[in-house]
Amino acid sequence: MTDHPTPADPADLDATDPLAAYRDRFVGADSPLVYFDGNSLGRPLRGTGERIGRFVDEEWGGRLIRGWDEGWLDLPLTLGDELGRVVLGAAPGQTAIGDSTTVLLYKLLRAAVAARPGRSDIVVDRDNFPTDRYVAEGVARECGLTVRWLDVPHDGGITPDLLATVVDERTAVVLVSHVAYRSAFRADLPALVDVAHAAGALLLSDECHSVGAVPVRLDEWGVDLAVGCTYKYLNGGPGSPAFCYVAARHQGGLRQPVQGWMGHAEPFAMGPGFEPASGVRAFLSGTPPVVGMLAMRDMVTLLDEAGIDAVRAKSVALTSYAVDLADALLPEVRLASPRDPERRGGHVTLDHPAMQAVTARLWERDVIPDFRHPDGLRLGLSPLSTSFTEVRDGITQVREALDAVA
Structure with missing residues (x-):
């Protein structure tokens, strides 16, 4: 058996954590509940309730329809620019907020394949998130294309060498998750971009499990298109709207398929035909989800204050500590994420045949991870709201639950 180092004392790790004070800003972080699902739904910030109350009383209740001319109409773009600056590495004018991740994936994928006429393939891996796979299948069926499936390791994801085996002159678009939803494998995105571009294909990146926890540099890496949700590490709340990124170099040549009035060059002209707006606004469709953007605004401000590089350092420390604890306390469990x-x-x-039963037992005890088929217990450790003591307490209870269901 491989010897593993004794895990550190979590109290010492919390005492030296430079971001520890941010935990107090989240609702429920001071409770005994162990929350291992911040990568599915982040905790709300304490200040968000106050913001929503002020919005109801002052902006919605006080300004009423005048609010549209006083900032609401432009909020998908102004907040998109802020999101781009703080966590996406995107210059202004390339990020917009609205719709769900699924709808935005469809818009961008459909626009991308249309921009590569004569090419027949969409490349996606079999372990990608279901929405990504389903949308790719739907677009392929709609456009008479083929999905080229890429098999990846259970504890890994797409590598440049693997991608190079399937990308060729037939490839229109490569659809890849920057961080894999099951394994947490972090793809070498700039290298994948190079492989796709060498074949003349576009690359569409799903940033759902990256944004707010992992530094993203879409402009620097040459990414063509990207989407992501805002209710995970951006703490936007259940169903908060997603974002899309369209590199400036593509904005004049891509035409999204859901032509709505907010993407029109003159939405209030109410004209007889559709004329797309210039820039990333053309990728909007319907009325902006103003209320749905309120909580996200607070978290983007907090991330700007903390700094995404410091957040990433805390994330690495938390996940490394979880791995150390699993090695020490759960020797029969298989690590299904990169070491x-x-x-x-x-x-x-963490993989084990009993994890579905373990997850159910943990939820009864206010320890909240999630289960991913077939055998995975997924521990999502949101850097600004999770402590090292919480990680230790939670994995200790995983040990007890495993013993109970064995």
Whole structure:
């Protein structure tokens, strides 16, 4: 058996954590509940309730329809620019907020394949998030294309060498998750971009499990298109709207398929035909989800204050500590995430045949991870709201639950 180092004392880790004070800003973080699902739904910030109350009383209740001319109409773009600056590495004018991740994936994927006429393939891996796979299948069926499936390791994801085996002159678009939803494998996105571009294909990146926990540099890496949700590490709340990124170099040549009035060049002209707006606004469709953006605004401000590089350092420390604890306390469990923290995102997955029963037992005891088929217990460790003591307490209870269901 491989010897593993004794895990550190969590009290010492919390005492030296430079971001520890941020935990107090989240609702419920001071309770005994152990929350290992911040990568599915982040805790709300304490200040968000006050913001929503002020919005109801002052902006919605006080300004009423005048609010549209006083900032609401432009909020998908102004907040998109702020999101781009703080966590996406995107210059202004390339990020917009609205719709769900699924709808935005469809818009961008459909626009991308249309921009590569004569090419027949969409490349996606079999272990990608279901929405990504389903949308790819739907677009392929709609457009008479083929999905080229890529098999990846259970505890890994797409590598440049693997991608190079399937990308060729037939490839229109490569659809990849920057951080894999099951394994937390962090793809080498700039290298994947190089492989796709060498074949003349576009690359569409799903940033759902990256944004807010892992530094993203979409402009620097040459990414063509990206989408992501805002209710995980951006703490936007249940169903908060997603974002899309369209690199400036593509904005004049891509035409999204859901032509709504907010994407029109003159939405209030109410004209007889559709003329797309210039820039990323053309990728909007319907009325902006103003209320749905309120909580996210608070978290983007907090991330700007903390700094995404410091957040990433805390994320690496938390997931590494979880791996150390699993090695020491759960020797029968298989690590289904990369051991190398450079190749790992913000969560850790532990495989064991009993994990579905373990998850149910843990939820009864106010320890909240999630289960991913077939055998995975997924520990999502949101850096600003999770402490090292919480991680230790939670994994200790995983040990007890495993013993109980064995």
